[in-house]
Amino acid sequence: xxxxxxxxxxxxxxxxxxxxxxxxxxxxxxxxxxxxxxxxxxxxxxxxxxxxxxxxxxxxxxxxxxxxxxxxxxxxxxxxxxxxxxxxxxxx
Amino acid sequence: xxxxxxxxxxxxxxxxxxxxxxxxxxxxxxxxxxxxxxxxxxxxxxxxxxxxxxxxxxxxxxxxxxxxxxxxxxxxxxxxxxxxxxxxxxxxxxxxxxxxxxxxxxxxxxxxxxxxxxxxxxxxxxxxxxxxxxxxxxxxxxxxxxxx
Numbered sequence: 542x543x544x545x546x547x548x549x550x551x552x553x554x555x556x557x558x559x560x561x562x563x564x565x566x567x568x569x570x571x572x573x574x575x576x577x578x579x580x581x582x583x584x585x586x587x588x589x590x591x592x593x594x595x596x597x598x599x600x601x602x603x604x605x606x607x608x609x610x611x612x613x614x615x616x617x618x619x620x621x622x623x624x625x626x627x628x629x630x631x632x633x
Numbered sequence: 634x635x636x637x638x639x640x641x642x643x644x645x646x647x648x649x650x651x652x653x654x655x656x657x658x659x660x661x662x663x664x665x666x667x668x669x670x671x672x673x674x675x676x677x678x679x680x681x682x683x684x685x686x687x688x689x690x691x692x693x694x695x696x697x698x699x700x701x702x703x704x705x706x707x708x709x710x711x712x713x714x715x716x717x718x719x720x721x722x723x724x725x726x727x728x729x730x731x732x733x734x735x736x737x738x739x740x741x742x743x744x745x746x747x748x749x750x751x752x753x754x755x756x757x758x759x760x761x762x763x764x765x766x767x768x769x770x771x772x773x774x775x776x777x778x779x780x781x
Contacts, residue, residue, distance in 0.1 A: 549681065549688030553699045553739065557691060557751045561759075580685065596686055613692035615755040 544575045544624075545588035545606065547597055551579030558592055558614040565621045590627045592620065607631070639713060639780050642667070646773035649718035653687075654679050657698045660714040660736035667710070670740045674705030678738075687722035690731055692758045694719070694768060699739040702747070710740040711750055715767050715776055734768045 544562055548555035555577040562575045578586055580597050584604060591601055591608045598610035607630065609623035643663045650656035661675045677700035682689060691697045719732035737754055741747030758764060770776040 549685035550701065552701060552747075553697050553751070554688060554691045556748065557697075557755050560748075560752060560755060580688075594688065594690065597688070613758065613761070615692060615757075615759040616761075617759070 542571075542573045542589040543587065544573055545583060545586055545591045546575060546577045547580055547583045547591055547593035547601065548577075549580055549597075551577055551582070554594070554614045555579070558611060558620070561615055561617055561620045562592060562624075565617050565624060568617075569621070569624070571624070589631075590624070592623060639711065641777055643710070643712040644773070644777055644780055645712065645714040646770060646776045647714060647716050650716055650720050653682070653720050653722050656696075656714075656716060656720040656733075656736055657682075657738075660698055660712060660738040663712045664710045664738060664740055667708075669706070669708040669710035671705035671707065674700055674740065677701070677704035682722075687731060690722065690733060691754075692764065693761075694733050694764060695735045695737065695758050696720075696722075696733040697737050697739055697754065699741070702740075702742050706740045706742055708740070709742045709746045709750070710738075711754075712738045713767075713776075713780070714738070715770060717771075735764065 546555040546558035559575045559577040566573050588606045591606045592611050595610045598608050602608045607627050611619055613619055657678050664670045678698045681700055689696045689698050714736040716734050719734050721732050
């Protein structure tokens with residue numbers, strides 16, 4: 542699956558979020574690719590799941606991808622929970 | 634936890650800031666003094682937030698002011714500032730605001746050094762106890778001890 546980490550410039554928090562997501566995926570043994578991008582290009586990138594902050598989450602909701610808001614970009618627990626939720630929802 | 638080694642001059646403890654723009658200028662001050670960034674970089678950080686919203690909030694109560702390397706970075710750098718009083722950011726999208734006490738100002742030259750710094754910051758804020766500990770300091774000396 543494809544995960545998109547989104548922030549304002551695609552350079553700070555989204556990269557941090559990508560690093561966290563990469564660690565989570567590795568630990569869980571999930572086959573996924575994580576890409577960091579800015580909010581401007583996020584909508585044109587095909588992804589299964591978008592991870593971002595609260596504010597951008599409400600902007601990106603309703604598109605083709607599932608969206609999960611993350612409060613702490615460095616928290617493996619929080620990112621793991623978001624990915625688990627997404628997998629449960631899609632496997633229904 | 635990977636340690637962040639920071640010289641004392643890059644760790645600041647402040648009572649309060651007038652507003653978020655003031656907070657960003659304060660957090661950039663040590664980097665500016667050491668000529669690691671230019672005044673253009675400071676203004677770019679503020680302009681970016683005005684345009685894109687407070688995307689610099691990377692964890693509860695933690696802000697990561699930064700702009701792009703080409704917006705005025707001379708040398709890679711990092712500074713940590715703790716404000717005893719919370720600094721508020723307006724969120725035009727939702728109409729409410731969020732707050733931060735800890736400002737980690739980031740200046741990166743290239744993507745490799747940038748990733749290295751982000752990793753260090755990440756290991757610092759992953760632990761919410763560390764955030765609380767930093768936030769609860771009552772003086773600059775106390776804050777320096779955390780990083781000593």
